[in-house]
Amino acid sequence: MNSRFPISLHILTLLHDANGEVVSSDYLAGSININPVLVRKEIINLRKNGFVDSKEGKGGGSFLAKNAADINLGEVYKAVKTSNVLGKNKNEPNPNCPIGMQINQHLDGLRIDAENSLIHSLAKQTLADFASKFR
Amino acid sequence: MNSRFPISLHILTLLHDANGEVVSSDYLAGSININPVLVRKEIINLRKNGFVDSKEGKGGGSFLAKNAADINLGEVYKAVKTSNVLGKNKNEPNPNCPIGMQINQHLDGLRIDAENSLIHSLAKQTLADFASKFR
């Protein structure tokens, strides 16, 4: 598992806190404690998903592109998710085994349900809700 | 993300299918298409959790130690889970940043809820239910 979700949410929370002011990738990276290049890559994704926008050049940086109340954490999860929640074996199971030949379709069923529950749980909170927990 | 959940569930399904007969790690590995040593390691964990038992020596192998109707998939998940569902950054966020200093506790809150939903979703099915989908 990578740490894209915590990183993205950390970025969004900092941007929310900045109240519309642009924030540099160096500042974000300093709070998260990771390399600024990773932050910029993650911001590309957040931008692609319409959560943030950025300004190039001196004094540039990123800022929220939507109201924090209109970003729910389920959407954030969907925007960053790469791997399967339940894990996935990349070796094909034995097609000559009656169990092996069918298991992937049944595992997929489980995964879809599990992922929906997880997203549903996250979607109960917006970025505004999450940010309001900080004091 | 590793593939311990699919591997464990595959093992359990095969053992269920074997109707109490012992099944060798070589046979299990052949259906899953992974190395038998990995299967044996995974079986150690399944045994530790009371799901299976094994017999050493010639003609040995593993078998279910509980009724398949008494193993729910949420328990299986809990038995194999290693990583955090939402991912976790192992670098400590900046303790001098008001957001950085508090974010982990709030991420933990999210993770607990998300993980509970996921486990709850899996717990709707027992191994018997899962195995009954194969035909």
Next chain:
DNA sequence: AAAACTGTAATAAAATACATTACAATTAAG
């Protein structure tokens, strides 16, 4: 023109996951 940024590619390092080899210990069966 200089400075402070973003965007992006390329490469390296570190961490994790999986595979393989090897062999001792156990058990069954002739």
Next chain:
DNA sequence: CTTAATTGTAATGTATTTTATTACAGTTTT
């Protein structure tokens, strides 16, 4: 009582994924 089949386990190697680093072109502000 020897052989064969199996588990248990350690040690090591390989592949994959994740993160970090370096470098620099392009953009914008001052």
